[in-house]
Amino acid sequence: MDYDKLGLMMGLEIHQQLNTTKKLFCPCECELTDKKPKYRVLRYLRPTQSELGKIDRAAFEESRRELTFLYDAYPHHTCLVETDDEPPHPLNQEALEIGLIIATLLDMQVVDEFHTMRKQVIDGSNTGGFQRTGLLAIQGHMETPYGKVTIENLCLEEDAARRMGQRKGKVEFRLDRLGIPLLEITTDPSMKRPEQVREVAYQIGQVLRSTKVKRGLGTIRQDLNISIREGARVEVKGVQDLDSMEQLVKNEVLRQLKLLEIKDELQKRDAQVEDKIHDLGEQLKDTESKIIHKAIKTGGKVLAIKLKGYRGLIGKEVQPGRRFGTELAGYAKKMGVAGIFHTDELPAYGITSLEVEIINQFLEIGEEDAFILVADEKDKARNALEEVQRRAEMAMEGVPEETRKALDDANTEYLRPLPTASRMYVETDIPTQVVSKELLGYVQANLPELPKEKEARIIDGYNLSEDLAHQLVRQNRVEQFEEIVAECGVEPTTVASLLAYTLKELRREGLDVENLSDSLKGTFKLLKQGKISKDAVSEVLVGVLKENWTPEEAAGNLNLLMLSEENVSTIIVEIVSANENLITERKMGAMGSLMGMAMKELKGKADGKLVNKLLKEEIQKYLQ
Structure with a gap:
């Protein structure tokens, strides 16, 4: 694809948990738990008007789902602040200092005062219906091989509750994560190539890892904002894997291009979305379709809408393995239905050719027309079809602005509309925090070593190759490397090679190499003492990991001890x-x-x- 011609623009948001002893606005522990909850809280959430009398569109759509929220709470991980039954405590100063360190390392301008705001979120991830956040720094920058990228904002905020599942209109959350300090770093939309996004995410990640941040699955989350010139801005949430970023961008560009093709064809056909919703219960009362039969038997409804000029386009592929019908279904599913039936995939799912013909005649479906069918409880089915009608009308305009969820296959699915400025308002329970010159001066005088500086130092100090030094920094193993070399006296390149590459190979074999610290030292001491050869080091570690032996036992039991x-x-x-x-x-x-x-x-x-x-x-x- 010619991304310059397409006008590709991308921005990045990175959310990183901080490794503090307390939460952002209370003294609770910042650790997750899988224990049985001590008590549970039940909540209903609804949107409120902003100070200008407006309601955020994303919050309004969430409220239409009419969900109930159930929260698991714990004695040490939660308190009355998490359940929104007590005002927040003063701002965590440790989290503030970590945020100032990151801002300085990213060459950002720190604000004079930190003002806490409320960001309305009623998807249940916050018990009060809002997230507390505040702007800490602006206007940083980062150099990449593809050009300079501006880092617009750095915010300090509280993380959301953990979503554990949903059943029968009730969504379950755990409050252990709610309130853990989180940094949100936002770039401008100046990135023009898919590979540049990955590079920026990697560089920011390396800066973050030079400070006190949490590590592991779920502690860092990336969101991508993507648009092309004739398309629209789409925010993709939850991009976990850096290696899939490039493909995700390519798939989203493809999706927008296909949606533009659909728009052009709909306009040629003079397409129209009829606003009437039809009841097909009588026409399908004897159907062999299990889904429809179950809906009718349990008192539900079989409802349908007519889309003039949409035939053949609903089945058009817009992403690898995903069709325009999947886009329509995404809107319907937000109303609680399992899915939709549409013209381009029928007859199927127990719906026969004769039944399709009956529906076509009843709805007066022409050669270019299509229908969408939903079978569920009456209100659910009606709400779902109203959402499909709304999405189908958007198709005639092109690409809608949306928030979408990243999938494992580098595709995306619909989550909700893009939020608006109407969801932000001042938090009146927390006083303004002055960022003093003394505090900022102290932070700037005690900055940690940046990744590039660390690479240069260990190349010079240990005579390592650039590749080995880069891998050690990238895998966050420099401290471990220096500790082993100092304590065991082994040749540095041997240690670096094992940490950078051998451990990665053992991990691919399914072995847990993360808790090998003492065993690594014990193995390298055997090497230094001449008791094992260099080639036997990895075999000793396999014995340690598989059999829970000590390094000495592994060397002896595997007949790896050196001969006299x-x-x-x-x-x-x-x-x-x-x-x-x-x-x-x-x-x-x-x-x-x-x-x-x-x-x-x-x-x-x-x-x-x-x-x-x-x-x-x-x-x-x-x-x-």
């Missing part, structure tokens, strides 16, 4: 004696062949330099 010089000498004498003719013929030229025989016999239990020395001495004795 006396034992090695005995084996070499036997090899020389057995190959006298070879030595007579080639003299010292027999060294290569005999060395191979010796190393094969010794199976890595002797140092190569020692074997070479003893073999040379033994051949010389024979030739004298």
Whole structure:
């Protein structure tokens, strides 16, 4: 694709949990738990007007779902602040300082005063219907191989509750995560190529990891804002994997291009979305479709709408493996139905050709027309079709502004409309926090080492290759590397290679290498003492991980302990004696062949330099 011609623009939002001892506005622990909750809280949430009398469109749509929210609470991980039954405590100063460090490392301008705001969110992830957030810094920048990227904002906010599942209109959350300090870093939309987004996300991630941030699955989340010139801005939530970012961008650009093609075709056909909703209960009362039969039997309704000029377009692929019908279904599902039936996929799912013809006649479906059918409880089915009508009308305008969810296959699905400015208002329970010059000066005088600086230092200090140094920094293993080298006295490149590459290979084999600290040191001490060879290090670690042995036990049980010089000498004498003719013929030229025989016999239990020395001495004795 010619991204310049398409006018591709992308911005990035990164959300990173901070590793503080307390939450942002209360003294509760910042750890997650899987224990049984001590008590539960039930809530209903509804949207409110902004100070200008407006209601945020995303909040309004969430309210239409009429969900109930159930929250699990715990003695040490939650308190009355999380349940919104007590005013927030003063701002966590440790979190503020970490935010100031990140702002300084990103060359941002720090605000004079930190004002806490309320951001209306009624999807249940906050018990009070809002998230507390505040602007901490603006206007930083980052250099990339593809150009300079401006970092517009850095906000300090509280993380949301953990969504655990949904059943029968009730959504369950855990409050342990609610209130954990979180940094939100937002770039401008100046990125023009898919690979640039990944580079910026990686660089920001490296800066974050140089400070006190949490690590592991779910502690950092990336959101992407993507648009093309004739399309619209779409926010993609929850991009977890950096390696899938480029493909996700390509798939979203493809989706917008396909939606523009659909718009052009709809306009050519003079398409129209009829606003009437039809009841097909009588027409399908004897159907063999299990879904429809179940809906009718339980008192539900079979409802349908007519889309003039949409035939053939609902089945058009807009992303790999996903069709325009999936886009329509995404809107319907937000109202609680399982899915939709449409013209381009029928007959199927138990609906026969005859029943399709009956529906076509009843709805007066023309050659270019289509219908959408939903079978569920009356209100659910009606609300779902109203949403489908709304989305189908948007198709005639092109690409709608949306918030979408990132999927594992680098595609996306509809979540909700883009929020508006109407959802932000001042938090009156928290006083303004002055960011003093003294505090900022202290932070700037005690900055951590940046990734690039760390790479340069260990290349120079340990004579490592650029690749090894880069891998150690990228995998956050520099501190571990320096500790092992200092304590065990092993050659640095050997240690770096194992940490950067061998552990990665063991992880691919399904072994848990994250808690190997003491065993790594024990293994390298065996190497330093000459008890095992360099080649045996990974085998020792496999024994440690699989059998829960100590490094010494693994080396002994796997027969990896090095032979004494006396034992090695005995084996070499036997090899020389057995190959006298070879030595007579080639003299010292027999060294290569005999060395191979010796190393094969010794199976890595002797140092190569020692074997070479003893073999040379033994051949010389024979030739004298």
